[in-house]
Amino acid sequence: MKKFPAAKHLSDDEYRLLMNVYASHNRAMGLEKRKDYTLSNIVKVKSNMKERCLEVYYKNGDWFHYFADGTWG
Structure with missing residues (x-):
């Protein structure tokens, strides 16, 4: 599975959750x-x-929790 640079360290399951x-x-x-x-x-x-989430950080300084149940916050 090809992953973008900021996500290369994630497991395949974590990457699928992220995407x-x-x-x-x-x-x-x-x-x-x-x-x-x-x-x-x-x-x-x-x-x-x-x-039980991923913390996703963006260039503009914003970040979000991406939760295992498919929601974000």
């Missing part, structure tokens, strides 16, 4: 806002085992 939640998160945004939240704007992804 699935990212797709839902992206669809929930307006077209103009999506420009700031492309995959290429993700600078860091950290696993958070305590909260």
Whole structure:
């Protein structure tokens, strides 16, 4: 599975979670806002085992929890 640079360290399951939640998160945004939240704007992804989520950090300084149940916050 080919992974983008900020996500290379994720397991395949974590990467699938990232991509699935990212797709839902992206669809929930307006077209103009999506420009700031492309995959290429993700600078860091950290696993958070305590909260059962991935912490996804973007170039603009925003970050989100991507949860195992497919939601984000």
